Amino acid sequence: xxxxxxxxxxxxxxxxxxxxxxxxxxxxxxxxxxxxxxxxxxxxxxxxxxxxxxxxxxxxxxxxxxxxxxxxxxxxxxxxxxxxxxxxxxxxxxxxxxxxxxxxx
Amino acid sequence: xxxxxxxxxxxxxxxxxxxxxxxxxxxxxxxxxxxxxxxxxxxxxxxxxxxxxxxxxxxxxxxxxxxxxxxxxxxxxxxxxxxxxxxxxxxxxxxxxxxxxxxxxxxxxxxxxxxxxxxxxxxxxxxxxxxxxxxxxxxxxxxxxxxxxxxxxxxxxxxxxxxxxxxxxxxxxxxxxxxxxxxxxxxxxxxxxxxxxxxxxxxxxxxxxxxxxxxxxxxxxxxxxxxxxxxxxxxxxxxxxxxxxxxxxxxxxxxxxxxxxxxxxxxxxxxxxxxxxxxxxxxxxxxxxxxxxxxxxxxxxxxxxxxxxxxxxxxxxxxxxxxxxxxxxxxxxxxxxxxxxxxxxxxxxxxxxxxxxxxxxxxxxxxxxxxxxxxxxxxxxxxxxxxxxxxxxxxxxxxxxxxxxxxxxxxxx
Ligand SMILES: Cc1cc2nc3c(=O)[nH]c(=O)nc-3n(C[C@H](O)[C@H](O)[C@H](O)COP(=O)(O)OP(=O)(O)OC[C@H]3O[C@@H](n4cnc5c(N)ncnc54)[C@H](O)[C@@H]3O)c2cc1C
Numbered sequence: 123x124x125x126x127x128x129x130x131x132x133x134x135x136x137x138x139x140x141x142x143x144x145x146x147x148x149x150x151x152x153x154x155x156x157x158x159x160x161x162x163x164x165x166x167x168x169x170x171x172x173x174x175x176x177x178x179x180x181x182x183x184x185x186x187x188x189x190x191x192x193x194x195x196x197x198x199x200x201x202x203x204x205x206x207x208x209x210x211x212x213x214x215x216x217x218x219x220x221x222x223x224x225x226x227x
Numbered sequence: 228x229x230x231x232x233x234x235x236x237x238x239x240x241x242x243x244x245x246x247x248x249x250x251x252x253x254x255x256x257x258x259x260x261x262x263x264x265x266x267x268x269x270x271x272x273x274x275x276x277x278x279x280x281x282x283x284x285x286x287x288x289x290x291x292x293x294x295x296x297x298x299x300x301x302x303x304x305x306x307x308x309x310x311x312x313x314x315x316x317x318x319x320x321x322x323x324x325x326x327x328x329x330x331x332x333x334x335x336x337x338x339x340x341x342x343x344x345x346x347x348x349x350x351x352x353x354x355x356x357x358x359x360x361x362x363x364x365x366x367x368x369x370x371x372x373x374x375x376x377x378x379x380x381x382x383x384x385x386x387x388x389x390x391x392x393x394x395x396x397x398x399x400x401x402x403x404x405x406x407x408x409x410x411x412x413x414x415x416x417x418x419x420x421x422x423x424x425x426x427x428x429x430x431x432x433x434x435x436x437x438x439x440x441x442x443x444x445x446x447x448x449x450x451x452x453x454x455x456x457x458x459x460x461x462x463x464x465x466x467x468x469x470x471x472x473x474x475x476x477x478x479x480x481x482x483x484x485x486x487x488x489x490x491x492x493x494x495x496x497x498x499x500x501x502x503x504x505x506x507x508x509x510x511x512x513x514x515x516x517x518x519x520x521x522x523x524x525x526x527x528x529x530x531x532x533x534x535x536x537x538x539x540x541x542x543x544x545x546x547x548x549x550x551x552x553x554x555x556x557x558x559x560x561x562x563x564x565x566x567x568x569x570x571x572x573x574x575x576x577x578x579x580x581x582x583x584x585x586x587x588x589x590x591x592x593x594x595x596x597x598x599x600x601x602x603x604x605x606x607x608x609x610x611x612x613x614x615x616x617x618x619x620x621x622x623x624x625x626x627x628x629x630x631x632x633x634x635x636x637x638x639x640x
Contacts, residue, residue, distance in 0.1 A: 182492075190493060209421060210449075227572060
């Protein structure tokens with residue numbers, strides 16, 4: 123675990139740069155994280171997805187899968203690929219400050 | 228007389244009644260198991276059927292043989308669980324009232340959830356191996372396969388035994404080599420995750436296994452449909468992966484009768500406390516095995532270790548006492564890597580798989596995160612242990628809590 127300075131704030135990150143403390147996230151940090159993954163500006167559509175990810179993570183203790191974001195969150199899968207191109211599952215979780223979805227290895 | 232009702236007599240349902248029956252006073256507790264049929268399947272065996280290592284007989288035995296004396300086995304399908312009324316309705320009209328309910332109906336593959344799967348190529352060039360019929364049909368297809376693109380694909384997590392598709396790819400590689408046609412086969416592994424290995428230490432130790440075998444990996448693949456005519460899988464971002472033989476792992480879902488019960492999430496997994504298996508909504512409802520929404524791998528090993536803890540807890544709960552034992556998510560699994568070798572993983576909720584020796588620190592005999600012939604032997608031994616030790620509620624000589632002894636902690640940069 124290392125400390126990184128993002129948007130002028132010290133936060134805990136893992137080896138892939140994901141925030142490890144749920145409470146350390148805020149929108150200014152999200153805006154910086156978004157730039158790391160090639161998203162120049164976070165629109166309200168982006169933020170709606172991020173909010174769903176965070177709320178769902180908080181109530182279930184697990185990052186929702188893409189399928190869950192679409193069936194439970196009501197976001198269209200194709201739209202998610204436009205908002206977070208190429209690697210939506212990883213990019214959404216990275217910007218939302220929740221762990222990336224993983225398998226067992 | 229109180230009534231403990233268990234839905235599902237598979238790995239978890241059978242193990243838990245074998246553990247609880249001798250521990251609950253028969254004058255006080257009646258135990259009933261409900262299952263749809265009298266065939267108990269050893270599902271890990273499905274992996275070996277397509278390559279002819281196991282046959283049907285290795286994977287199927289009569290369910291009733293494993294339900295202990297003093298436990299009633301009812302054949303039927305639940306239509307509805309009514310947790311407010313403490314009862315379960317079966318499709319045949321029977322109503323079973325309970326004091327405590329354990330849901331252990333597992334999870335199953337749903338090919339119908341992905342458009343085009345059940346089309347004209349189903350069980351011809353489009354296969355799965357998460358059911359016995361599927362594994363047997365795949366054996367025929369592999370026997371007839373003379374070369375071309377062999378694609379192994381995961382629809383979405385969670386799936387039971389998340390390493391099984393990787394093992395299938397390894398075994399296919401070894402099988403085609405043995406037949407002398409490996410150079411005619413293009414092997415592709417397709418995952419919705421960002422890599423075949425997603426945990427840093429495992430990725431560092433095992434990443435080479437795919438490259439060495441010449442297995443190409445396609446990541447972040449969110450399938451939209453199978454195009455049976457074009458013989459390709461198509462993703463939401465319009466990538467197309469052509470195949471000559473596709474082995475897909477369809478979306479996995481918990482039992483349908485649970486939908487609308489107020490107990491489950493969008494995939495019909497029972498929402499439980501991850502340390503006790505107790506429903507987050509009803510204190511006299513529990514879920515064990517794949518049916519639960521535990522944030523860990525759905526595997527027989529997970530069920531086994533969590534049931535050790537559950538057995539202690541349930542004896543307290545049955546007497547109205549608070550449950551004082553907590554399951555830590557510990558599981559281990561042998562992973563076939565082909566050519567008579569295997570790997571062993573050991574992990575829990577908080578610790579990713581690490582290298583080292585298991586179960587005796589420094590000695591093993593099993594090597595963690597490393598290929599060895601003994602790990603393969605361990606996997607084959609598991610079949611014997613499953614029928615003779617685990618389902619009988621006997622102890623494996625291994626502790627339920629994970630131990631850090633014997634593991635090598637390494638800096639992951
Ligand atoms: C290909 C493959 C390989 C695997 N390899 C491994 C491995 O190497 N190691 C490992 O630990 N695990 C492995 N697993 C996973 C393991 O088999 C499961 O995790 C384990 O069986 C879970 O036990 P369970 O009791 O929760 O579910 P199951 O054993 O599936 O039992 C569920 C029971 O509920 C019954 N049921 C379901 N729905 C209904 C209904 N509607 N009405 C009535 N009855 C119903 C079923 O008939 C079944 O008997 C593998 C699985 C597969 C598919």
